[in-house]
Amino acid sequence: MPAPGPEVPTARLTLDPAFRVAPVRRRTFGTFVEHLGRCVYTGVYEPGHPTADEDGFRGDVLELARELGVSTVRYPGGNFVSGYRWEDGVGPVESRPRRLDLAWHSTEPNLFGVDEFMRWARKAGVEPMMAVNLGTRGVAEALDLLEYCNVPSGTALSDMRVANGAKEPHDIRMWCLGNEMDGPWQIGHKTAREYGRLAAETARAMRMIDRDIELVACGSSGSSMPTFGAWEATVLEETYDLVDFISCHAYYEEKEGDLGSFLACATDMEHFISSVVATADHVRARNGSSKRIDLSFDEWNVWYLSRFQAQEPPRDWPVAPPLLEDHYHLADAVVLGSLLITLLRHSDRVTAACLAQLVNVIAPIMTEPGGRAWRQTTFHPFAQASAHARGEVLRVEPSGPLYETAEFGEVPVLHAVATHAEDETTLFAVNRSTSAPLSLEVDTRALGAVRVIEATTLSGPDVYARNTADSPGRVAPRPNADIQQDPLRVLLPPVSWNVIRLGR
Numbered sequence: 001m002p003a004p005g006p007e008v009p010t011a012r013l014t015l016d017p018a019f020r021v022a023p024v025r026r027r028t029f030g031t032f033v034e035h036l037g038r039c040v041y042t043g044v045y046e047p048g049h050p051t052a053d054e055d056g057f058r059g060d061v062l063e064l065a066r067e068l069g070v071s072t073v074r075y076p077g078g079n080f081v082s083g084y085r086w087e088d089g090v091g092p093v094e095s096r097p098r099r100l101d102l103a104w105h106s107t108e109p110n111l112f113g114v115d116e117f118m119r120w121a122r123k124a125g126v127e128p129m130m131a132v133n134l135g136t137r138g139v140a141e142a143l144d145l146l147e148y149c150n151v152p153s154g155t156a157l158s159d160m161r162v163a164n165g166a167k168e169p170h171d172i173r174m175w176c177l178g179n180e181m182d183g184p185w186q187i188g189h190k191t192a193r194e195y196g197r198l199a200a201e202t203a204r205a206m207r208m209i210d211r212d213i214e215l216v217a218c219g220s221s222g223s224s225m226p227t228f229g230a231w232e233a234t235v236l237e238e239t240y241d242l243v244d245f246i247s248c249h250a251y252y253e254e255k256e257g258d259l260g261s262f263l264a265c266a267t268d269m270e271h272f273i274s275s276v277v278a279t280a281d282h283v284r285a286r287n288g289s290s291k292r293i294d295l296s297f298d299e300w301n302v303w304y305l306s307r308f309q310a311q312e313p314p315r316d317w318p319v320a321p322p323l324l325e326d327h328y329h330l331a332d333a334v335v336l337g338s339l340l341i342t343l344l345r346h347s348d349r350v351t352a353a354c355l356a357q358l359v360n361v362i363a364p365i366m367t368e369p370g371g372r373a374w375r376q377t378t379f380h381p382f383a384q385a386s387a388h389a390r391g392e393v394l395r396v397e398p399s400g401p402l403y404e405t406a407e408f409g410e411v412p413v414l415h416a417v418a419t420h421a422e423d424e425t426t427l428f429a430v431n432r433s434t435s436a437p438l439s440l441e442v443d444t445r446a447l448g449a450v451r452v453i454e455a456t457t458l459s460g461p462d463v464y465a466r467n468t469a470d471s472p473g474r475v476a477p478r479p480n481a482d483i484q485q486d487p488l489r490v491l492l493p494p495v496s497w498n499v500i501r502l503g504r
């Protein structure tokens with residue numbers, strides 16, 4: 001790579017294994033399966049599909065989920081969980097009831113429930129993260145579900161699980177105490193005080209059955225919620241000693257053609273994380289507690305929510321209608337990469353996260369009913385980060401050009417993080433410029449002698465290019481040949497997600 005001309009902007013950063021943030025958390029790479037649209041039915045579950053196994057799980061989706069590098073899967077919702085009766089989804093399939101799903105105005109056939117999910121999770125090699133219904137239900141039903149899942153045998157509900165074919169307990173460690181209870185759209189929406197009390201009593205009782213479970217209290221559904229900050233403070237006042245995590249949810253979309261702001265939306269996620277950390281630590285100080293509450297960013301993604309809100313809900317209560325089927329383009333994938341960079345940069349406090357969702361519903365994997373499955377553009381940054389982020393997260397403090405955005409003011413053009421393991425140091429970098437490449441100079445002296453193992457870029461001439469069933473490989477990472485070693489310098493194309501892997 002020749003030295004860039006004076007007209008190419010340059011950014012610089014230093015990689016030093018001494019500048020550690022925290023270990024890379026495998027749970028950063030969680031996703032989400034909700035009974036919503038075609039996520040479950042014709043997504044993970046489709047008996048009769050040519051690739052379906054004996055349990056009716058789509059083999060093509062299972063394979064893609066493994067390739068995506070998913071660590072954890074949150075289930076069964078989402079808004080759905082706030083009206084869900086878990087016992088409808090267990091036992092002989094032919095006697096399971098069909099129910100109205102008020103959250104998504106659909107009919108839930110209950111062909112897939114907690115036992116099917118656990119079987120699927122084992123096949124996918126993922127850790128389950130189960131949510132209980134604190135919308136229409138409460139302490140008793142949460143206890144019933146926990147008994148059904150985690151008690152080995154010898155009680156009514158654990159024996160029911162055994163009779164339903166699951167001899168071993170499901171042994172689920174991570175539990176969400178409801179979903180988005182701050183949102184007026186939520187069935188059983190509550191004030192912070194009402195929810196905090198209910199979450200505390202549910203947590204206290206659940207720990208009487210299984211003291212080692214990890215519990216997530218609902219935080220805010222977004223940083224623009226009118227109760228943001230106050231909600232977390234009140235909920236944690238009620239639950240501090242009883243829970244391990246407070247949740248965060250955030251979705252982003254390009255608004256009115258403002259690509260510059262959209263590419264910088266991780267700025268909001270940064271503000272979200274630092275505000276919730278400050279609030280949790282404020283409650284800790286007031287409680288005189290030494291315990292630290294971590295953040296579970298258990299819903300995050302690009303979601304064209306305004307388009308969804310502009311649509312009429314389905315009228316006739318369909319089963320598994322196509323809902324929230326966003327078809328992602330290159331810029332969406334670059335934003336997703338930037339959001340992942342933010343989560344990794346905060347691995348000291350964000351110790352779990354779920355990309356919402358896994359398949360068909362605002363998802364990295366798309367399927368045709370009865371047909372093909374393919375990788376959306378957003379699949380790639382997630383899969384690359386999950387595969388190559390190992391060891392410790394390193395603090396990198398880039399210097400370089402800034403640009404002005406309508407939503408967030410001045411924002412750095414480069415957004416980056418690095419991870420460091422014994423055999424590999426990996427740099428993840430986004431160039432947010434919509435017009436210019438960025439020359440990135442990396443000081444690697446603290447790493448000793450290293451060489452570039454691989455450099456890839458996800459970029460292209462059309463930032464709105466998408467993958468489809470017919471062109472599944474249109475947007476995918478390609479080798480980046482614009483790189484030189486000693487000193488390390490790499491050219492990042494405009495609107496790009498980049499992975500630079502260094503080894504000995």
Ligand code: AHR
Nearest residue numbers: 034078079080179180356
């Ligand atoms: O992921 C889609 C929906 O977004 C979830 O059901 C809800 O929790 C959030 O508002």
